[in-house]
Amino acid sequence: MxxxxxxxxxxxxxxxxxxxxxxxxxxxxxxxxxxxxxxxxxxxxxxxxxxxxxxxxxxxxxxxxxxxxxxxxxxxxxxxxxxxxxxxxxxxxxxxxxxxxxxxxxxxxxxxxxxxxxxxISAQKNVEKALTQSEARFQRLATNIPSMIYQFRLEPDGTVSFPFVSRVSERIYEVEPELIQEDPGLLIGQIHPDDRASFEESIRHSAETLEPWKWSGRNVLSSGKIKWIEGHSQPELQIDGAIVWDGIVTDVSDRKQLEAQRQQAECAIAESEARFRSFVENANDLICAFSPTGLFTYISPKVFEISGFLAKELLGKPLSDFIHPEDLHIVQASIEELLKTGERQSAIEFRARRKDGDWYWALCNTSSIRGSNGGVVSILSIVRDISDRKANEEKLRQQAIDLENALQELQKTQAQLIHSEKMSSLGQLVAGIAHEINNPIGFIHGNIIHAMNYFQDLVALIKLYQTHECHSIPDIEAFIEEINLDFIYKDLQSIFDSMQTGTERIREIVLSLRNFSRLDEAQLKPVNIHDGIESTLTILQSRLHQAESKITVSKFYNQLPKVECFASSLNQVFLQILTNAIDAVSEVCAPVIEIHTEFISANWVRIRILDSGVGIPESVQARMFDPFFTTKPVGKGTGMGLAISYQIVTDQHHGRLKCQSKPGQGTEFTIELPIRQSQ
CATH class of the missing domain: 3.30.450.20 (PAS domain)
Structure with a gap:
């Protein structure tokens, strides 16, 4: 409907x-x-x-x-x-x-x-707000309450004890709380004989019904003084069958006439105190209070579970004694801000000391408790152990770093494998071409000498005929004049000399190609560094001569011992650096490339390659050895040349590769290699 x-x-x-x-x-x-x-x-x-x-x-x-x-x-x-x-x-x-x-x-x-x-639900919300305000007021009252706070326990067998008694017992009962805890009869024995029956009946009734305990009566102190005492507490049945009363005892001797009004207020305080203590003692977080000077004034039992300290071991001691020295300034700054502004300080993270000397991570929220004059009289803190969270965060951070490093290493390895495969293929191609050229050139070069000898013999034979033949034949004389025999004698000799020079040059180029590829030197072995540089320069001859201005290559070689290295890999480094140098000087007038080699210590040699190019900006120098970084246009470079060169020098040969450059002043690459890798 x-x-x-x-x-x-x-x-x-x-x-x-x-x-x-x-x-x-x-x-x-x-x-x-x-x-x-x-x-x-x-x-x-x-x-x-x-x-x-x-x-x-x-x-x-x-x-x-x-x-x-x-x-x-x-x-x-x-x-x-x-x-x-x-x-x-x-x-x-x-x-x-x-x-x-x-x-x-x-x-x-x-x-x-x-x-x-x-x-x-406005009324409900207002009640909740009022309750929150009431709890805050109670916390302020608890610091100055004149009543004795206690906890009274009744076992199933009838034995009694006082697990907790506040210091007010010295003023009310003239007995120290420790003595009451040791001998509960001291307190019960002070009850006036005429009031003892009502006291015992009130305890029995509260125990049987679990109703709040309320009692007032007279106590006879050891000094002979008689005081009117008013007590309030809330019983709670425990799992083991015992009953625990949390409550207060107040001296009402001077205000007995106001008993009716005070009873209601004290009941409210007792109930609120019971809720507060139950909350504090059963909270998952550590709750503590300390003075504005940093001395502990209260610590909840949770402190033992978190730090191993008993609460009594910390009361009255400075907070700073238990904060990690590196984090102490964080805590002090938050306290100073709280005292200055009165505003709640949240999410303060620091390391705190356990009893065994270890450190745990704590998350703390603090608020101030103000006195009647408006000043801060106490600081209340809620502390949570976040060590597990911090450990997980650190573990995740380390995993992220490891994954990033692994990814970078994988990228480097992938690029190096691709580059190595390309260089291997190039080396095989160069070696194959050199081998194929070498055979016919060797045949030509080897037969030129025989051809020259045969030519000389033929010339000698012709001249011998001319000497002994008296009758000249007109046709022969005409043909000799037509072909200019004397010129042929001279020019053919020059042709044989040029062919000899050409074949020798081709053999030198083939030898340089074979030295550069080094297919027979893939393993670590002593090598003449200068041979590798020279073979690389031979490979780059066409680029050196194709520039708008011919590039001058100046070599300053010092006497060097043979260096243990992977020759083919090292030649790749020379090729990469010299290629970059050629690119750098191609845009300047009077381009110059210098190559210096020197012996720098008992086991180290240095190769320096300088160019007169435009130089490299600092921003580029910082990343020039990073994989896939390049300043060349798309399709002109992979950004792996210098990165792989750096790995070849530093990782494969345990050497050093450095670059020094200033814009407009050229660039210098320095390669430092150990002579023997075993050392």
Whole structure:
């Protein structure tokens, strides 16, 4: 039945019953379609709502209540219709300059509609706020309360004890709390004989019913003084069958006449104290208080579980004694800020000392407790052990670093493998070409000498014929003159000399190609560094001569011993650096490349390659040995040449590769290698 039917005066008697039931519901009820249009509603008389003065039927929700509240409500309406699940949330609405709190329940009514029930929970929220304020007031009272706070325990066998007694016992009972804890009879024995029966009856009644214990009576002190004592406590049945009373005892001798008024206040204090102590002692976090000077004044029992210290071992001691020296300034700064502004300090992280000397990570929130004069009299802290969280964070951070390093290493290895495969293929190609050229050139070079000898013999034979033949033949004389035989003698000799020089040059180039590829020297072996440099220069001869201005290569070689190295890999380094030098000087006038070799110590040699190019900016120098970093246009370089060269020198040969450059002043690459890798 719809809300409209319930409110229709012509409805049946059963409908009127529904109307009575509906009027008894204090909640606002709305039936809304998925577009936010109110189809039906029930608005209680005492419900504070917008739009009471007009009819809601057919109106959109944002025409009835504030738009932002309507938008939020429609989100839950859509969710309820879509999921067929009850949606419950709280909202705030400003009503006549005050904030009103509402609980909203949304349930699907049909595939396109939902029922919305709105309940005013402002009173409940105000009670919760008042309770919070009451707890804060109690905490301030607890620091200066004149009553004795105690805990009294009754075992199933009838034995009694005082697990806790505050220092006020010295003033009220003239007995130290330690003595009361050792001998509970000292306290019970002071009860006036005429009041002992009511005391025992009150204990028995409280134990049997677990009702709060309230008693007042006279005590006869050891000095002979008689005091009126008023006690309040809350019993709690323990798992082991014992009953524990947490409560206070107050000296009411001078204000007995105000007993009626005081009883209510003391009960409230006792109940609040019991809740506070139960909260503190059973909290998962450590709760402590210390003075503005940093001395512990209270520590909850949780301290033993977290740090291994007993609370009594820390009371009265400086907080700074238990903070890690590197974190002490953080804690001191937060305390100074709290004392200065009075504002709560949150999420303070620091390391604190355990009893065994280890350190644990703590997360601390602090707030101030102010005295009647407005000054801070105590600082309350809630401390949580976050060591496991920190350990997990560090573990995750290290894993991230390891993964990043592994990724970089994988990228380097992949690039190096690709480059090595390319260089290996190039070396095989160069060696193959050199081998194929070497065979025919060797054949030509070896037969030129024989051809020259045969030519000389033929020339000698012709001249011998000319000497001994007296009768010249006209045709022969004409042909000799036509071919210019004397010129042929001279020119053919020059041709043989040029062929000899050419074949020798080709043999030198083939030898340089074979030296550069070093396919027969893939293993570590002593090598003449100068041979590797020379073979690399031979490979680059075409580039050296193709520049707009011929590049001058100046070599300053010193006497060097053979160096243990991987010759083919080292030649790659020379090729990369010299290629970069050629690129650098190609844009300058009078380009110069210098190569210096020197013996720098008993086991080290140095190769320096300098160019007169434009230089390298510092920003580029910082990354020039990084994999895949290049300043060349796309397609002109992979960014792996210098990175792999650096790995060849530093990782493979345990040497050093450095670069020094200033824009406009050229660049110098320095390669330092150990002579013997075994050392």
């Amino acid at each position: 719809s809300v409209e039917q319930w409110t229709n005066p012509s409805s049946s008697g059963r409908d009127r019953d529904y109307q009575i039931l509906l009027d008894a519901i204090p909640d606002l009820i709305l039936r809304i379609d998925r577009n936010g249009v109110c189809l039906d509603y029930h608005l209680p008389k005492n419900f504070k709502a917008y739009g009471r003065e007009f009819d809601w039927h057919g109106r959109r929700l944002d025409e009835i209540i504030p738009a932002e509240v309507a938008q939020q409500q429609m989100e839950y309406v859509a969710s309820a219709i879509a999921t067929n699940e009850m949606q419950v949330y709280e909202q705030q609405i400003e009503w006549n300059d005050e904030i009103r709190y509402e609980e909203v329940r949304v349930r699907r009514y049909s595939e396109t509609e939902a029922l919305v029930l709105v309940r005013d």
